Amino acid sequence: xKFLITIFLFIISLQSFACDGCNISTGLVNSxxxxxxxxxxxxxxxxxxQIPFFRHTGEGGALAETYRSYDLIGKYxxxxxxxxxxxxxxxxxxxxxxxLDTNISGLSDPVLLLGYxxxxxxxxxxxxxxxxxGLDFGIGEYDVSMPNDFDxxxxxxxxxxxxxxxxxxxxxxxxxxxxxxxxxxxxxxxxNDKYRFGQVINSSLATAYYHEREKLMYVPYIGITYENDxxxxxxxxxxxxSSSELLYGDLGxxxxxxxxxxxxxxxQFRIYKDVPGWKSLxxxxxxxxxxxxxxx
Numbered sequence: 217x218k219f220l221i222t223i224f225l226f227i228i229s230l231q232s233f234a235c236d237g238c239n240i241s242t243g244l245v246n247s248x249x250x251x252x253x254x255x256x257x258x259x260x261x262x263x264x265x266q267i268p269f270f271r272h273t274g275e276g277g278a279l280a281e282t283y284r285s286y287d288l289i290g291k292y293x294x295x296x297x298x299x300x301x302x303x304x305x306x307x308x309x310x311x312x313x314x315x316l317d318t319n320i321s322g323l324s325d326p327v328l329l330l331g332y333x334x335x336x337x338x339x340x341x342x343x344x345x346x347x348x349x350g351l352d353f354g355i356g357e358y359d360v361s362m363p364n365d366f367d368x369x370x371x372x373x374x375x376x377x378x379x380x381x382x383x384x385x386x387x388x389x390x391x392x393x394x395x396x397x398x399x400x401x402x403x404x405x406x407x408n409d410k411y412r413f414g415q416v417i418n419s420s421l422a423t424a425y426y427h428e429r430e431k432l433m434y435v436p437y438i439g440i441t442y443e444n445d446x447x448x449x450x451x452x453x454x455x456x457x458s459s460s461e462l463l464y465g466d467l468g469x470x471x472x473x474x475x476x477x478x479x480x481x482x483x484q485f486r487i488y489k490d491v492p493g494w495k496s497l498x499x500x501x502x503x504x505x506x507x508x509x510x511x512x
Contacts, residue, residue: 249293254287254289254290254505256503257284258502259283260282261283262283264497266495285305288304289302301348306322325378328350331346341388341389343386349383351380357373376411381402383399393425395422395423400417401415412448414445414449414459416443417442417444432473437468440464441466443462445459463488463489464486478507480503483502484501
């Protein structure tokens with residue numbers, strides 16, 4: 217039985233950090249339904265200089281923001297190719313400037329997805345396709361108090377709204393080479409404070425090489441990830457400079473031991489940015505994952 221390791225993106229922009237479900241991993245894609253449990257750590261680092269009096273920077277200047285998350289992800293096939301997938305996540309954010317040095321942490325909005333996954337074979341090509349949709353539930357930490365009267369919704373781990381999530385993945389494999397494309401969309405709904413986070417669009421393309429050796433399969437991969445966070449709304453008015461657009465490069469490797477344990481790591485670096493308010497901006501991140509597969 218040959219496994220297809222899905223490469224998926226987790227980039228969190230400044231405005232969409234409350235959207236943990238936007239990039240929820242589908243973990244392993246296999247010719248047969250596979251149940252699994254996964255733990256994951258993600259770290260995104262922003263550093264640069266913002267313009268004066270732009271949002272939370274006060275007089276502007278150097279600013280560094282580190283976004284971390286600790287995720288528990290489970291996937292369960294309940295009927296043939298239909299599955300349920302859930303995500304629980306704790307967010308941890310550190311913000312440093314000449315005016316501010318603080319840390320924010322708390323439970324992010326939990327996510328529940330319903331999906332369908334199957335495989336088709338065309339001569340020597342093997343195609344795996346996956347469709348999913350669901351909700352994130354707005355019960356994460358939302359009311360965030362910042363020192364020096366800084367108070368911005370974007371730093372809250374939760375969104376205080378139950379938002380819709382839909383996505384699709386396709387992966388084609390020919391011999392030892394695989395090609396992946398994935399897109400997903402989060403549609404933010406109005407919360408009790410009459411604030412609506414903008415829609416978040418994520419897409420990725422990647423290619424991987426599969427090498428199997430006795431009880432070990434290792435899969436290096438390279439790809440790109442695109443994220444577009446559309447403008448937020450407050451009281452039916454657009455929030456100035458609340459959108460962003462980013463393109464990343466992805467480099468990673470997955471190790472699969474005894475068809476039971478997956479150990480993965482990924483590094484991401486910025487290729488293109490359009491983030492209002494930053495004079496200069498560097499973005500980089502990494503991700504680590506440990507997954508256990510049941511029933512193999």
